[in-house]
Amino acid sequence: MVRGCGFLPETIDLNVASVPRMYDYLLGGKDHYPADREACQRLMDQAPQTRSLACAQRQFRLRAVRSLALTYGIDQYVEFGCGLPSWENTHTTARRARPASRVVYIDRDPMVVAHGRALMEQAGTTVIQGDLAQAPGILDHPDISNLLDLTKPVAVLAVSLLHTLPDRTGCEQAVACLIDALPPGSFLVASQLISHETDLANKIDSVMHDATGGQWGHVGSAREARTLFRGLNLLTPGVTDVALWRPDDMQGRPVRGPLQEVGGIGQKPSSAC
Ligand SMILES: C[S@@+](CC[C@H](N)C(=O)[O-])C[C@H]1O[C@@H](n2cnc3c(N)ncnc32)[C@H](O)[C@@H]1O
Known part of the structure; x- marks a missing residue:
């Protein structure tokens, strides 16, 4: 547990929906x-996609x-909100290209x-309970400083x-501070749900706030999604529907419907502080 950095849940209530378990079900x-x-089901009633x-x-x-490992030689990762382990986790993907890759997984959910810890912790990985809002102080966590070379x-x-x-x-500011604290050439990979239909966004937010007991923010906008990469050099194709971000089959097929997941990768320029 990271100390002195705000509230982290210690108990698991199986009667209240949790975002990581919902993702696990969907996946x-x-x-x-x-x-x-x-x-x-309530979510899919609003947005079947x-x-x-x-x-x-x-x-x-x-x-x-895979792109970061193969094209940019990255072998160190800090994944916030990693979610429950699944068939493919970041260390497995990274190590196919760079076997010595090290990964720090951070999530605020105690079940995750x-x-x-049971399924992903091994040589070269660690799993920490922590909150994105605590970044960049979290870089001082001994498990991180022992595992990663923060000069690279x-x-x-x-x-x-x-x-x-x-x-x-608050979390956007924390991410900006975290990137500031990392060396030039570091990357931010981020994605989020957005919708141009306010009514739908409001309905989804309402279902999620109600079902998770408030463990939810809001379905955002394309502008909000781009804001996170301010000051970074966006890799092509920029902030886009995630299905169109360097798709394997060159074309990519976006998920049709008014709810979208958009994301991208930004790189900290060498001139930044
Ligand atoms: C949608 S799920 C995970 C998705 C996962 N990143 C993936 O690629 O499939 C979001 C995760 O973020 C975690 N989370 C939510 N708020 C967080 C925070 N403030 N700091 C760290 N993790 C958080 C949740 O517990 C959950 O596991």
Whole structure:
């Protein structure tokens, strides 16, 4: 547990839906309960493409890490809001290209941390309970300083996380400070749900606030999604529908519908402080 940095939940209430267990259900995992499945159904009643969007963001994370490892030589990752372990985790993707890759997984949810420690912790990885709002102080955590060389570029991941944050502004500032504290050449990989339809966005927010007991932020806008990369050099193709971010089949097929997951990768320029 990270100390002195605000509230981190210690208990798990299986009667209240949790975002990581809902994602696990949508992605075909086995770590979910009736409250999670009911919340997913309510969500899919509003936006039938929800499951496809969850899959699209996972595929985006895979392609993003693969690109960073293969094209940019990155072998150090800090993943915020990693979610429950699944068939493909960041260290598995990264190590296919760079076997010595090291990964720090950070999530505020105690069940994610327990499962992560059981299934993902091994030489070169660590799983920490922590909050994105605590960045960059979290870099002082001994498990991080022992594992990563913070004089060399690091990739920070916040995939499908931003719409779940009740304090989005505070977390954006925390991410900016974290990137400031990292060496030039470091990367930020981020994605989030957006919608141009205010009515739909409001309905989804209302379902999620109700089902998770307030563990939700809001479905954002394209402008908000771009804001996070301010001051960074965006890799092509910029901030886009995640299915169109360097798709494997060159074309990419966006998930159709008024709810979208958009994301991208920004690199800290060498002139930045
Ligand atoms: C949508 S899920 C995970 C998605 C995952 N990144 C992926 O690529 O599939 C969002 C995760 O963020 C975690 N989370 C929510 N707020 C957080 C915060 N402030 N700091 C760290 N993790 C957070 C949740 O517990 C959950 O596991």
